[in-house]
Amino acid sequence: MQFRSSVIFALGGVALLSACSSIDNSGTAVAYGGNPLTYGNSVSSAIAGQEPTTGFGKALKAEYIAYAQREADEWYDFFDADFFAKKAGKVAGNETILPEDPANWRFSDEEIAQKRAVRDELIALLDDGKRDAMPETAAIAQARFDCWIEESEEGWQTDLISQCWKDFEAAMSELRKTEEMAAPVAAVAPTESRLFTIFFDFDSVAITPVSERVLDAAAEQWAQNMGNITVVGHTDSSGTANYNLKLSERRASAALGELTGRGIKGNSVETDAVGEGDLLIPTPDGVREPRNRRVTISVD
Numbered sequence: 001m002q003f004r005s006s007v008i009f010a011l012g013g014v015a016l017l018s019a020c021s022s023i024d025n026s027g028t029a030v031a032y033g034g035n036p037l038t039y040g041n042s043v044s045s046a047i048a049g050q051e052p053t054t055g056f057g058k059a060l061k062a063e064y065i066a067y068a069q070r071e072a073d074e075w076y077d078f079f080d081a082d083f084f085a086k087k088a089g090k091v092a093g094n095e096t097i098l099p100e101d102p103a104n105w106r107f108s109d110e111e112i113a114q115k116r117a118v119r120d121e122l123i124a125l126l127d128d129g130k131r132d133a134m135p136e137t138a139a140i141a142q143a144r145f146d147c148w149i150e151e152s153e154e155g156w157q158t159d160l161i162s163q164c165w166k167d168f169e170a171a172m173s174e175l176r177k178t179e180e181m182a183a184p185v186a187a188v189a190p191t192e193s194r195l196f197t198i199f200f201d202f203d204s205v206a207i208t209p210v211s212e213r214v215l216d217a218a219a220e221q222w223a224q225n226m227g228n229i230t231v232v233g234h235t236d237s238s239g240t241a242n243y244n245l246k247l248s249e250r251r252a253s254a255a256l257g258e259l260t261g262r263g264i265k266g267n268s269v270e271t272d273a274v275g276e277g278d279l280l281i282p283t284p285d286g287v288r289e290p291r292n293r294r295v296t297i298s299v300d
Contacts, residue, residue, distance in 0.1 A: 068080075
């Protein structure tokens with residue numbers, strides 16, 4: 001989290017300096033903060049508290065309680081354990097609890113923009129009826145997103161960060177599917193492609209640690225079927241169109257190198273580059289928009 005309690009061990013005793021803060025969760029006005037000394041009460045209150053009336057609420061409460069207990073029992077992180085226990089308690093009260101806003105956590109401006117793009121897609125799916133249509137999957141997606149945010153901020157449990165992201169992406173893949181429940185078709189429907197996106201710093205082709213984990217997930221997805229992959233490089237609208245086209249080519253090439261380094265056969269990959277020609281976030285010319293600086297990877 002952005003604000004943490006500091007524990008000072010002094011001669012003859014222990015003094016606790018509480019630095020907890022109310023957090024405005026992007027318009028939801030959820031005020032809560034973690035405290036290592038109140039974890040036990042927080043998780044007990046959440047478990048014994050009011051049971052949500054919706055399937056999504058019940059599943060999300062269970063997800064947050066389980067995550068809080070893991071934080072405490074396995075990693076002794078009682079601050080974040082208390083934080084998520086309190087979040088579970090808010091869910092139990094039938095409040096609308098959104099996924100974590102990366103701006104409330106210790107990330108750079110670039111990381112906040114990149115993670116917010118992921119969060120925006122998740123919230124759009126949740127608001128599009130997925131909480132009701134697919135409550136358990138939607139709850140997993142939100143809980144694993146929060147896990148990815150919290151663990152990415154700490155930055156040391158790389159296996160857990162990767163697992164949270166993989167679980168999140170798997171849930172998102174299910175949520176993205178259109179629910180066309182028409183008459184059954186005799187022929188087996190083709191496997192739906194999965195889309196992975198990595199983002200870049202301004203005027204850069206460097207692969208970030210977050211992108212490394214996305215590429216890992218893309219390579220694992222490819223290994224299941226060994227189908228075709230399409231890699232497309234993009235830029236924002238800052239700079240000339242000709243420069244941006246070349247920059248998008250370099251980004252696509254950087255992603256290709258990372259994928260082949262993970263065992264993907266080069267002849268399975270088709271690359272393309274569109275410069276500023278296909279903006280994810282429409283902007284006027286000359287605007288630096290982090291979410292437009294990306295490479296998309298479609299895995300059949």
